Amino acid sequence: MLSSREEIVETIRKSGHRATSQRIVVYEALWKAGSHPNVSEIHKYASKSDPTISLATVYKNLQLFSEIGLVREMGFRDGSMRYDPDVDFHINLVCNKCGRIEDFDCISLEEIAPNLIQKVGFEVQSHNFEVRGICSRCRS
Amino acid sequence: MLSSREEIVETIRKSGHRATSQRIVVYEALWKAGSHPNVSEIHKYASKSDPTISLATVYKNLQLFSEIGLVREMGFRDGSMRYDPDVDFHINLVCNKCGRIEDFDCISLEEIAPNLIQKVGFEVQSHNFEVRGICSRCRS
DNA sequence: TCATTATCAATAATCATTATTATTTAAGTT
DNA sequence: AACTTAAATAATAATGATTATTGATAATGA
Incomplete structure (x- = not known):
């Protein structure tokens, strides 16, 4: 920020x-x-x-x-x-019930897919990693 | 399929x-x-x-x-x-110039974020992993 | 077969986003 | 500090994707 x-x-x-x-x-x-x-x-x-x-x-x-x-x-x-506004790499956990979005820090994009530029010639500019499901609140 | x-x-x-x-x-x-x-x-x-x-x-x-x-x-x-229609976990490489989408296989979600359900109580149902940038065709 | 209910086609309505246009303003230049 | 000008703004119209509605149709179970 x-x-x-x-x-x-x-x-x-x-x-x-x-x-x-x-x-x-x-x-x-x-x-x-x-x-x-x-x-x-x-x-x-x-x-x-x-x-x-x-x-x-x-x-x-x-x-x-x-x-x-x-x-x-x-x-x-x-x-x-x-x-x-958080542009660092992370997972957005999106709840399909209440719509709430929770951030989850994980390993870096470079660790997940190393050398995208050398391997497939793709130059990364931004990312959006969404995992959808049911959040803890809605499950209990 | x-x-x-x-x-x-x-x-x-x-x-x-x-x-x-x-x-x-x-x-x-x-x-x-x-x-x-x-x-x-x-x-x-x-x-x-x-x-x-x-x-x-x-x-x-x-x-x-x-x-x-x-x-x-x-x-x-x-x-x-x-x-x-490919519901298996993979990265969608989206080109910001031509709009083309390329699939890229990577390590599993479980390897990226192990035990989401135990760690934060989130039950995964689906996922959408988008990386945006410039594709090889548009770069050359 | 008949009743029930899901699904369908057609189209109107909605809502997020973009385009338009006349006006205002930031920031460089004198 | 006033001048200049391209960039940005407010207001609103237009666009286009999606959803709601409604009456018709078809699948399923009694």
Whole structure:
């Protein structure tokens, strides 16, 4: 997580984009909105800081953040996209009953599939590792 | 892959559902439609066997197949759902440029995250392991 | 056969996302 | 500090995938 406003501004600038107030608001909302939020949840939180921020702006900036590696997109069963600000490799345990998503740390992608670039010529940019089932709460 | 019509019929019946001619057509179309097709591609192929089959029927039956483990759903960036009839654990290498999806066999989920059920009480039902980047064709 | 119930086709409705357009603004330049 | 201009924004219309609805049809069990 980029903690200070200056860090966020710098990261966005470095990527060749403008550090607008809306972008900072969206990035902060991403963390406030809880675990793996979807766009409307992020928009809800962003609206608290900037009541006039448009939904389209939230969409666009989440896309930008995804491109510059600040967030990870997770395509979802219900047709909505969710966003995970933790871009490190891990498993998302998704409960099929309650929909809750739990992070689970595991061995690295390099250990699971070593040398993808040399073996099959595939250059890794991002990853999304979902395991679906029933969580502990729903089982008990 | 369930190769014979009898095998398909039996699998659907065992799950407590009717083995209608439309279901068999959809299941067969799933394989004919090539690698990781989306719903409209599957519908296109199903229509060749049954010209009156409805898009909604294809949707419903793919959902059913997913529930009974005959197919794996893959939520996608473009908002459409894709279907992978290979339900064994593997990595889907998705190219961000051309959209092509390549399968990559790797070590098992049990080796990556042993005893999920004992460790965190999570009961695994299905999985979707996506690694995105640039494929060999697009890099050269 | 008849009754029951799942499934079906057709299409309308929904909802997430993207495109459009006129306006505003960040950030470099003078 | 004012000027310039491409980039970003707000508001909203358009798109497109998916789901809901409804009346018809067909499988299954009594």
